[in-house]
Amino acid sequence: MRNHPSPPGALSRRSLLAGGAAAAGLGLSGCGSLATSLSDQTVVRQWNLLAGSDGAIMTDMHQQFMDETGIDLKATTFAWGTPFYTKLTMGAAGGNAADVATIHLSRLESLSPTTLMDPIDLGELEEAGLRPEDFPPAMWDRCFSDGELYAVPIDTHALVNYYNRTICDQAGVLNDDGTLLETHGVDEYFDLLRAVKDVTGEYGTSLDTNAGWRQFWAWYRQQDGEWAFHEDGHELDDDKALAAIQVMWDMAEEGLCPRVSDGGQTAANFENGAGGLVQVGNWEITRFRQFDETQGLDFSMTEMPDFFGNRRTQGDSHSYIIPRHNLWSDEGRRATLDYISWMLQHSLQWGAGAGHTPAYLPVTESAEYQALEPNAEYAGVSENVQYDPDVWFSGSAAPLADRVAQVLAGVYAGNTTPEQALDAVKAEAQTLVEQPNPVD
Amino acid sequence: MMTTDTQAPDAAPTADKPPSPTPTAVKRRSWTGLWFVLPFAAVYVVFLLWPMILGLYYSFTDKSLTGRPVSWIGLDNWTEAFGDERAWQSLLNTAEFTLYSTPPLVILALALALLTHRARKLGWFLRLSFFAPFVVPVSVVTMLWMWLYQPDGGLINHYLGAWGLGGDHLWVFQEHAMGSVVITTVWWTLGFNFLLYLAALQAIPNEVYEAADIDGANWWQKTVRITIPLLKRITALVIVLQLINSLRIFDQYYLMAGGGTNLSPEKVAIQHIYEMGFTGLRVGYASALSYILFVFILIVAIVQLRLLSRKED
Numbered sequence: 045m046r047n048h049p050s051p052p053g054a055l056s057r058r059s060l061l062a063g064g065a066a067a068a069g070l071g072l073s074g075c076g077s078l079a080t081s082l083s084d085q086t087v088v089r090q091w092n093l094l095a096g097s098d099g100a101i102m103t104d105m106h107q108q109f110m111d112e113t114g115i116d117l118k119a120t121t122f123a124w125g126t127p128f129y130t131k132l133t134m135g136a137a138g139g140n141a142a143d144v145a146t147i148h149l150s151r152l153e154s155l156s157p158t159t160l161m162d163p164i165d166l167g168e169l170e171e172a173g174l175r176p177e178d179f180p181p182a183m184w185d186r187c188f189s190d191g192e193l194y195a196v197p198i199d200t201h202a203l204v205n206y207y208n209r210t211i212c213d214q215a216g217v218l219n220d221d222g223t224l225l226e227t228h229g230v231d232e233y234f235d236l237l238r239a240v241k242d243v244t245g246e247y248g249t250s251l252d253t254n255a256g257w258r259q260f261w262a263w264y265r266q267q268d269g270e271w272a273f274h275e276d277g278h279e280l281d282d283d284k285a286l287a288a289i290q291v292m293w294d295m296a297e298e299g300l301c302p303r304v305s306d307g308g309q310t311a312a313n314f315e316n317g318a319g320g321l322v323q324v325g326n327w328e329i330t331r332f333r334q335f336d337e338t339q340g341l342d343f344s345m346t347e348m349p350d351f352f353g354n355r356r357t358q359g360d361s362h363s364y365i366i367p368r369h370n371l372w373s374d375e376g377r378r379a380t381l382d383y384i385s386w387m388l389q390h391s392l393q394w395g396a397g398a399g400h401t402p403a404y405l406p407v408t409e410s411a412e413y414q415a416l417e418p419n420a421e422y423a424g425v426s427e428n429v430q431y432d433p434d435v436w437f438s439g440s441a442a443p444l445a446d447r448v449a450q451v452l453a454g455v456y457a458g459n460t461t462p463e464q465a466l467d468a469v470k471a472e473a474q475t476l477v478e479q480p481n482p483v484d
Numbered sequence: 485m486m487t488t489d490t491q492a493p494d495a496a497p498t499a500d501k502p503p504s505p506t507p508t509a510v511k512r513r514s515w516t517g518l519w520f521v522l523p524f525a526a527v528y529v530v531f532l533l534w535p536m537i538l539g540l541y542y543s544f545t546d547k548s549l550t551g552r553p554v555s556w557i558g559l560d561n562w563t564e565a566f567g568d569e570r571a572w573q574s575l576l577n578t579a580e581f582t583l584y585s586t587p588p589l590v591i592l593a594l595a596l597a598l599l600t601h602r603a604r605k606l607g608w609f610l611r612l613s614f615f616a617p618f619v620v621p622v623s624v625v626t627m628l629w630m631w632l633y634q635p636d637g638g639l640i641n642h643y644l645g646a647w648g649l650g651g652d653h654l655w656v657f658q659e660h661a662m663g664s665v666v667i668t669t670v671w672w673t674l675g676f677n678f679l680l681y682l683a684a685l686q687a688i689p690n691e692v693y694e695a696a697d698i699d700g701a702n703w704w705q706k707t708v709r710i711t712i713p714l715l716k717r718i719t720a721l722v723i724v725l726q727l728i729n730s731l732r733i734f735d736q737y738y739l740m741a742g743g744g745t746n747l748s749p750e751k752v753a754i755q756h757i758y759e760m761g762f763t764g765l766r767v768g769y770a771s772a773l774s775y776i777l778f779v780f781i782l783i784v785a786i787v788q789l790r791l792l793s794r795k796e797d
Contacts, residue, residue, distance in 0.1 A: 126759075126763050130762045130763055131645075133549050133550070134549070134762065137549050137550070137551050155549075155550075156550035156552065156765075158747075159550045159551040159552050160550055160551065212532065270628065304635055309634075309635075316487070437764075441761070444618070479764070479766075480546060480766070480769075481547070481763040482548035482549070482550060482553075482764065482766045483548070483550055483765065484552075
């Protein structure tokens with residue numbers, strides 16, 4: 045049972061507690077992984093990056109978990125993206141991170157699982173009630189590194205297309221049943237945006253112009269574009285990349301989307317009707333629902349529009365990992381796995397509330413989940429989702445995505461032409477390729 | 485064994501003879517002093533000296549945050565750093581920030597201190613108003629100004645638009661990050677310099693002004709001929725502190741123009757180091773970059789001290 049390392053020496057729990065109290069006296073407690081609190085309740089520390097509106101759903105689920113199991117869960121939410129990953133890496137490097145943390149599955153390799161994480165034993169996972177067959181095989185395979193399991197996926201999340209039914213109805217772009225007209229190709233979709241823009245008077249779609257990476261990767265992958273990275277270089281398909289960037293340029297140039305808009309602004313533009321559509325992640329559903337409750341917003345969601353012959357979209361999977369620990373108590377480890385298992389088995393709520401597609405098949409295949417609205421309308425995303433390229437500087441909030449997004453923000457702003465942007469994207473990728481790899 | 489041998493004869497004579505006070509007193513005094521210094525010295529060694537030495541060592545290795553085995557790579561990090569365009573650009577951006585932020589932070593602080601010093605009745609109010617921003621945490625300050633700078637609906641753009649000055653300026657976002665951060669920094673940190681000046685102003689003896697009054701000097705003459713020359717020493721201090729502070733710009737810049745929310749292509753030096761080391765996991769390379777910045781700041785500080793001390797002679 046190498047996954048159950050007992051504390052060094054023959055420490056009894058009493059002496060552990062005494063040690064903990066002594067450490068507290070020195071102001072050093074709070075960072076240890078002593079899984080027992082003074083009230084004798086098992087404590088599980090969790091770190092997550094769910095700073096968006098899906099975080100509220102997770103908090104609700106945590107409360108239920110604590111009420112049901114009596115385990116004391118201490119969850120901390122960090123700012124999404126690099127601040128979270130920086131904290132996680134630093135904590136794990138010292139062996140003092142949380143007991144369990146959420147990451148994006150695309151980031152697994154870039155976080156050096158073999159040195160910064162504890163592997164999860166299939167036996168202990170089964171004991172907690174999870175089996176490998178419960179996950180989509182392709183996703184499950186991504187959770188391994190060096191033949192060991194390091195991650196347990198929670199969901200699939202992706203860019204989807206929200207539409208304001210009131211505005212779209214006025215623009216005449218709805219089907220009889222109130223769903224958005226399906227378009228094929230860039231031209232048809234732009235026509236739809238023009239009709240919507242005529243109604244809103246501002247934008248057709250309210251894009252997040254700082255999240256250009258997601259849109260680029262979706263539209264590039266819709267054309268079957270591949271991005272291969274090797275030792276001394278990389279191969280990007282120039283024509284396909286240019287076609288994807290051209291869409292951004294044209295859309296902003298015609299005023300069909302904003303020139304500059306960050307995440308908050310993008311959501312606000314959709315809420316206040318400045319844009320009749322918005323392509324952001326399914327996780328914004330909680331925010332829009334709240335807005336609907338207080339001020340009224342009749343909206344629904346569908347998959348990423350077909351720009352280049354299919355509806356592929358950029359996405360990722362939130363996953364649980366266990367950061368490397370200096371010290372585990374048996375009950376703490378068991379409680380941690382119980383927590384993971386409980387969250388997955390209750391992920392119907394995660395899907396219904398936060399709009400994510402649960403990874404746990406018994407939930408996704410249940411009749412109850414299949415009947416969820418508007419989830420059913422974009423159920424295809426789990427087939428169409430495209431993970432980021434597989435290289436150590438790639439993945440959600442990794443340098444590749446950040447730097448490409450920076451270049452593409454210039455395209456939306458009208459400062460960088462698509463040709464300049466393509467050159468810049470390739471140059472950025474080349475710089476990253478040439479950097480010594482700190483992970484392997 | 486050696487120690488017990490030497491101690492035994494030492495103890496015997498002191499017991500016999502009346503103790504000569506001087507040597508023991510000196511000894512005791514020096515030991516007591518050390519104990520007082522110890523807490524500071526320990527913290528200084530553990531958290532400053534040791535990391536500095538370790539950092540220098542890391543800069544010659546491929547030390548990674550992932551904790552994989554470290555190997556000696558000689559000068560590779562240093563040659564990479566000297567050829568790193570982003571690193572030089574970030575140093576230039578830091579210099580640019582220092583150039584923009586230091587003059588207003590010194591001149592405005594002096595002007596406001598003079599104003600407050602003259603205002604007898606409203607003095608407490610002005611002191612409070614000018615110093616208050618300084619005690620606000622950086623996260624709050626940046627949040628506040630980010631709202632002011634918002635392209636849609638932010639206070640500044642709202643009025644710029646209303647007055648026909650181009651309300652579509654993309655403050656902080658992409659284009660004007662540097663200027664926006666400078667303005668925020670001036671508002672936020674001015675209070676410290678202001679306080680230094682105010683204290684120095686109160687230390688100028690009144691007799692000097694009385695003498696000038698007798699000679700019929702007006703307010704302007706007194707300020708230029710008496711106040712400012714007598715503030716020379718404090719001005720030197722303020723400039724040195726301000727330059728070093730400005731060269732170390734990170735917090736506000738990272739919170740406003742870096743990080744997750746906004747994508748300014750400009751980076752400042754510490755931000756670049758932070759990204760290389762903590763986000764990019766390359767602690768070795770980041771250590772080399774830190775030493776380059778350290779030398780850069782050291783040179784500025786030495787040149788400045790030399791210039792100023794010569795003036796005082």
